[in-house]
Amino acid sequence: MTLLRAAAATAAxxxxxxxxxxxxxxxADFPALEREHDGRRQVYLDSAAxxxxxxxxxxxxxxxxxxxxxxxxxxxxxxxxxxxxxxxAARDRIARFLGAPDRRGxxxxxxxxxxxxxxxxxxxxxxxGPGDEVLLTVAEHHSNLVPWQLAARARGATxxxxxxxxxxxxxxxxxxxxLTRRTRLLAVTGMSNVLxxxxxxxxxxxxxxxxxxxxxxxxxxxxxxxxxDLAGLGADFLALSGHKxxxxxxxxxxAARPERLEEMDPFLAGGEMVDDVTLEGAxxxxxxxRFEAGTPPIAEAIGLGAALDYLEGIGFAAIRAxxxxxxxxxxxxxxxxxxxxxxxxxxxxxxxxVFSFSVVDASGDPIHPxxxxxxxxxxxxxxxxxxxxxRPLLRELGLSAVTRASCAFYTSLAELDALxxxxxxxRTFFSRPRARG
Amino acid sequence: MLDELYQDLILDHHRRPRNKRPxxxxxxxxxxxxxxxxxxxxxxxxxxxxxxxxxxxxxQGCAISQASASMMTEAVQGLSVADALALGGELRALLxxxxxxxxxxxxxxxxxxxRFPVRIKCALLPWTTLEHALxxxxxxxxxx
Numbered sequence: 198m199t200l201l202r203a204a205a206a207t208a209a210x211x212x213x214x215x216x217x218x219x220x221x222x223x224x225a226d227f228p229a230l231e232r233e234h235d236g237r238r239q240v241y242l243d244s245a246a247x248x249x250x251x252x253x254x255x256x257x258x259x260x261x262x263x264x265x266x267x268x269x270x271x272x273x274x275x276x277x278x279x280x281x282x283x284x285x286a287a288r289d290r291i292a293r294f295l296g297a298p299d300r301r302g303x304x305x306x307x308x309x310x311x312x313x314x315x316x317x318x319x320x321x322x323x324x325x326g327p328g329d330e331v332l333l334t335v336a337e338h339h340s341n342l343v344p345w346q347l348a349a350r351a352r353g354a355t356x357x358x359x360x361x362x363x364x365x366x367x368x369x370x371x372x373x374x375x376l377t378r379r380t381r382l383l384a385v386t387g388m389s390n391v392l393x394x395x396x397x398x399x400x401x402x403x404x405x406x407x408x409x410x411x412x413x414x415x416x417x418x419x420x421x422x423x424x425x426d427l428a429g430l431g432a433d434f435l436a437l438s439g440h441k442x443x444x445x446x447x448x449x450x451x452a453a454r455p456e457r458l459e460e461m462d463p464f465l466a467g468g469e470m471v472d473d474v475t476l477e478g479a480x481x482x483x484x485x486x487r488f489e490a491g492t493p494p495i496a497e498a499i500g501l502g503a504a505l506d507y508l509e510g511i512g513f514a515a516i517r518a519x520x521x522x523x524x525x526x527x528x529x530x531x532x533x534x535x536x537x538x539x540x541x542x543x544x545x546x547x548x549x550x551v552f553s554f555s556v557v558d559a560s561g562d563p564i565h566p567x568x569x570x571x572x573x574x575x576x577x578x579x580x581x582x583x584x585x586x587x588r589p590l591l592r593e594l595g596l597s598a599v600t601r602a603s604c605a606f607y608t609s610l611a612e613l614d615a616l617x618x619x620x621x622x623x624r625t626f627f628s629r630p631r632a633r634g
Numbered sequence: 635m636l637d638e639l640y641q642d643l644i645l646d647h648h649r650r651p652r653n654k655r656p657x658x659x660x661x662x663x664x665x666x667x668x669x670x671x672x673x674x675x676x677x678x679x680x681x682x683x684x685x686x687x688x689x690x691x692x693x694q695g696c697a698i699s700q701a702s703a704s705m706m707t708e709a710v711q712g713l714s715v716a717d718a719l720a721l722g723g724e725l726r727a728l729l730x731x732x733x734x735x736x737x738x739x740x741x742x743x744x745x746x747x748x749r750f751p752v753r754i755k756c757a758l759l760p761w762t763t764l765e766h767a768l769x770x771x772x773x774x775x776x777x778x
Contacts, residue, residue, distance in 0.1 A: 565671075565673075565695065565696035565697060566671075566672075566696075567671050567696040567698075567753065567756065568640075568696045568697045568698070571636075571639065571750060571753060572636060572640075575635055575636045575639075582671075583670050583671055583672070584669070584670060584671075584672060588669070591672070596672075597671075597672025597673075597674075597694075598671055598672035626636070626640070627645070627697070
């Protein structure tokens with residue numbers, strides 16, 4: 198433990214010199230980062246699974262529950278007006294954040310998964326048919342794969358997959374072969390939750406558009422790491438989750454070109470999404486409400502809006518600089534000398550500080566990711582072990598599970614040092630001589 | 635806390651698994667997997683009437699699942715099918731944190747796992763697979 202503390206102190210000094218943000222002050226905004234584990238500060242390296250939430254988000258959500266608590270879009274009283282205004286202001290906030298030109302294209306969902314299912318179901322049902330193809334990549338999260346498997350099965354369409362290069366990046370040289378006049382849609386992750394590799398979205402979008410295909414970007418991982426400019430990018434659909442973007446759980450966004458949404462029937466049906474209803478049928482409400490059946494997650498939408506305020510207060514320039522420092526530090530620590538095999542590109546410019554890896558113990562035997570994660574967890578280092586909801590990708594890489602340590606801009610270099618020290622400890626733990634049972 | 639989970643006996647079974655070998659001729663076989671972890675194993679049993687004459691396993695997984703499989707093969711050797719299934723029930727109770735009515739031998743060393751809820755399924759994978767190997771398909775339907 199002394200080892201960990203010494204490593205942390207060294208890195209804290211180094212971090213104070215290199216980071217432009219006042220990290221201590223910034224981290225104080227995130228109550229959960231203060232949590233202790235066995236008398237030491239907890240080390241949170243699972244931000245790709247769920248980011249931590251700044252107090253400003255909780256305050257905005259509390260304000261709704263304490264002062265503005267009413268349903269939205271109905272009610273002829275002040276509370277209902279205020280709730281509606283706050284909810285719709287969050288939509289404008291998100292449109293601004295994403296560079297979406299039209300608020301009618303910003304649909305609140307429960308998360309990325311629901312947004313992707315919405316498109317696969319409502320757009321796929323209308324636009325996919327026998328002989329049509331959807332191009333995905335082998336690096337997709339299950340939530341941008343399984344909905345398309347179901348849609349393809351229902352509509353007689355075929356799925357194609359862009360492969361990876363040896364370095365763990367998308368192999369764009371295969372685009373010529375895979376993008377054809379049969380391709381109706383390119384559905385691609387903006388950043389793999391496993392590899393951390395940056396994705397050349399602009400090149401992908403323009404290639405897809407040149408054959409007349411629509412483009413969907415799964416931005417669940419991307420959104421915390423890079424500024425998104427939807428209009429500039431020219432994608433048709435983009436999905437993201439609030440809880441990976443400093444916001445609360447239970448809220449996500451589908452941002453789309455309104456003309457795409459106009460040509461789709463609703464996904465979920467119920468209140469709010471209709472215009473007129475008779476016993477025989479219904480007509481649809483205007484956008485975006487056609488895709489928001491039922492009472493929405495109001496507090497969560499407001500919380501997400503506050504999260505984006507917070508994020509833009511920091512600014513993506515500062516975030517990129519912090520992440521570059523974290524990436525370089527992580528790459529230096531997670532190397533073969535430590536028994537670590539790291540996935541994804543080694544060039545810091547080509548990746549975010551999301552590190553998936555396998556580890557061998559001091560005798561050279563592999564440590565199972567769940568054993569490793571349990572050992573790290575016992576030392577207060579929170580990482581994720583398993584297939585990371587990307588089994589096809591891991592199979593492609595010849596692995597059944599990996600350990601992932603993922604950072605956000607609030608992660609400190611000292612936390613990565615603590616990870617390295619805990620890995621060293623685990624390697625000794627599993628290879629040290631034992632009494633016979 | 636860690637030493638409670640990874641007791642010496644568990645690590646020993648992990649490093650030197652007992653009865654880890656293929657058993658193509660076994661009369662009862664089943665495959666089991668924890669997709670989330672990527673763990674998978676095959677349990678093979680040879681029965682002599684209602685008695686377990688030999689049991690072996692193969693496959694890959696974390697230290698907990700491998701050690702639990704190894705211990706299981708030793709613990710159920712020579713038991714009747716009913717006693718082996720009952721022993722599995724006693725292990726499940728132990729992993730729920732319940733005090734066992736009797737000494738469970740090497741299996742007792744798995745009790746620390748009760749404090750690591752996400753790892754319980756690792757320890758149970760070999761036992762679930764054994765149950766599938768022993769239970770004829772009809773009986774399995776009923777149990778569901």
